[in-house]
Amino acid sequence: MQKLNTKLNYIDYSEQVDALNQGIFEDIFSFLGCHQVASNTYQLRVYLPGAKAVYLIDKGRKTAFQQFELSSLFTLDLHNVSISAPTKLSIDYQGVTHTRFDPYTFDSTLEQQAMYLFNQGTLAHCHTHFGAQPQTYHSGENKIVGTRFCVWAPNAKNVSVIGDFNSWDCRQHVMRKHPASGVWELFIPELMNNTSYKYSILSHTNQRIEKADPFAFQMQVPPHTASQTQRLPNTSLQSHVKNDVASPISIYEVHLGSWRRVVEQGNRFLTYRELATTLIPYVLELNFTHIQLMPISEFPFDGSWGYQPIGLFAPTSRFGDINDFAYFVSEVKKAGLGLLIDWVPGHFPSDPHGLATFDGTHLYEHADKRQGYHPDWHTHIYNYDRAEVRSFLLSNATYWLETYDLDGLRVDAVASMLYLDYSRKEGEWLPNCHGGRENLGAISLLQQINSYAYQEKPNLMMTAEESTAWPGVTQTVEHHGLGFGYKWNMGWMNDSLSYMQRDPIYRSHHHNEMTFSLVYAFSENYILPLSHDEVVHGKGSLINKMPGDDWQKFANLRAFYGFMWAHPGKKLLFMGCEFAQYKEWDHDNSLDWHLLKDEKHLAMKNLIADLNHLYTLTPALYSQDNHPSGFSWIDGHNANQSIFSFVRYGRDINKPNHVLIAISNMTPQVYSHYRIGVPPAKSYKLLLNTDEQKYGGSNVLVPENISVDSIPCHHFEHSIELAIGPLTTLYLVKEQ
Secondary structure (H helix, E strand, O other), X not given: OOEOOOOOOOOOOHHHHHHHHHOXXXXXXXXXXXXXXXXXXXXXXXXXXXXXXXXXXXXXXXXXXXXXXXXXXXEEEEEOOOOOOOOEEEEEEOOEEEXXXXXXHOOOOOOHHHHHHHHHOOOOOXXXXXXXXXXXXXXXXXXXXXXXXXXXXXXXXXXXXXXXXXXXXXXXXXXXXEOOOOEEEEEEEOOOOOOEEEEEEEOOOOOEXXXXXXXXXXXXXXXXXXXXXXXXXXXXXXXXXXXXXOOOOEEEEEOHHHHOEEHHHOOEEOOHHHHHHHHXXXXXXXXXXXXXXXXXXXXXXXXXXXXXXXXXXXXXXXXXXXXXXXXXXXXXXXXXXXXXXXXXXXXXXXXXXXXXXXXOOOOOEOOOHHHHXXXXXXXXXXXXXXHHHXXXXXXXXXXXXXXXXXXXXXXXXXXXXXXXXXXXXXXOOOOOOOOOOEOHHHHHHHHHHHHHHHHHOOOOEEEEOOOOOOOOOOOOHHHOOOOOOEEEOHHHHHHHHHHHOOOHHHHHHHOHHHHOHHHHOOOOOEXXXXXXXXXXXXXXXXXXXXXXXXXXXXXXXXXXXXXXXXOOOEEEEEOOHHHOOOXXXXXXXXXXXXXXXXXXXXXXXXXXXXXXHHHHHOHHHOOOOOOHHHEEXXXXXXXXXXXXXXXXXXXXXXXXXOEEEEEEEOOOOOEEEEEEEEOOOOEEEEEEEOOOHHHOOOOOOOOOEEEOEOOOEOXXXXXXXXXXXXXXXXXXXXXX
């Protein structure tokens, strides 16, 4: 018969109890749990603040622990006893009994190979190892479910998991440290979904810090700041949207918090599930091919629009939980739309529960302000040279792309990552090891992420918001590029908006603002963006950038949209611009949907829908976006009349819709007999006229079919004559 030995010599644990009481015990597994204290003798030790009595439950027996000097430490001596591990405890809290497993009798399940890769900067799936991972521990025939917590804090003296389950007491669930990797880990049995928690960290200076989990899949609704345990959803539906440069791509950019609000219910947000039933049909009605969400990684301050994220792995809980977000994603895919999200690896905010001085040291950020502080946004900059930070960011990109099968990431503020002197004066930055201004760590990280992403999922859209002339943004890494699939054409956006804001009287003097983009249009794979940045901070809405009276404003914008959709490059339009919202964007309020009761706003929306529809049906407009053979000026020098005319070619000019002529008249002048040269054909068919009455135009008559004359013009042997209305863009396609 097995015997319990309670006659061991007295051991003074006063020093250990003192450290436990203060929450400063540095190597908790060396003391708590089951330890050999003599030959064939073991001692179980548990630390349970508030407990009055503790019992071991083993093989149907209940054996009492001894309380050490009225402290919260309880011990049980075992002699020649074989007990099942892990151990199960019955705990008496002043008459209330709780039964639970002792977390300090579970073996570590941390994968050392994964930790090695993490420390090397190459672990692309950190999110399957770190954070709060649901796990099942097998003990004989028993299965014990719970959550394993794992966090990187190499310079901490002590880390514990605190939360609802332990009254936020940092003494109760102190974690096991793995010195080789700097990682802390603890399995807490029977802890399941939707439990709020944080990490309580004791720094090397004995400062107690509370941090949200960098790898949390869900966080509390702001302004609350805790992480929440949550299983990853099952998102097995695959995307079949084409994202390559030879496909039509037209993107509707959305800020989920202000696309639409429920005004009658306190101006509340729509939920992810409500957005699935409202936003998706609306985007389909407009014939866009993709939705792009402004950052949805959890962020504390609404006014940052998501560009200062705290929980990089957590879809913001403002609109629902992680399963609600997964439902929204699946509905987007079912609708045949592509889905992109903004991703922000360039900086992070200084909120105390975030990454800043995470373990009491500059762990994720550079310690030197000349490298680690962003003067524009008053945020911290990641230390891209640190291997573990690279693993963190690589894993985050992988997480969004693979877990939700997204079509791509639009990487924010890439220029701020590439240049060490970005937005800094002389003396405020440190050169790289070669004495240059390039951030070599950031460059290699972007190359690493893009290479990995395209290797795993070739049908992707990795897009850079890069505002400089950095060479090779969309060149492959093998050819010394950054490896992105697309780049926002900020030059086109700035020049074209500058031109369109001018009174037509003066446009002839600035003709090159609309033509210069064609000098470099094929140097990268471009997206033409009219994004949120152009309709905020006093810049005004797109419609109010246009000159003239109300009719001319709308005519200008219609002509500009027509020009944009014909220009080489994929398209992106921010929400509200499709129906010419008068007010500039306000993140705290819904779009002005009442404007669609006005015919001219509804007509603008219908024009966007028609442009997208024609665009997807016309290979001339998209199939050679990245190649010079897809574009040819007819007359790019007609500054006197402010008329632009050019040809877009598809890959086979003998097929329908592979030759398209675009003509944009950017003055209020009507031209009744305007002749332009054209590629040979019997006739051309009118495909689009932004001056049509149904779009709110003056309806200057343009024949549906236009005969081709054998009259040389504009370096072509053939030409056509037609009327062009005021502030108008026309599309003509070659009749087959």
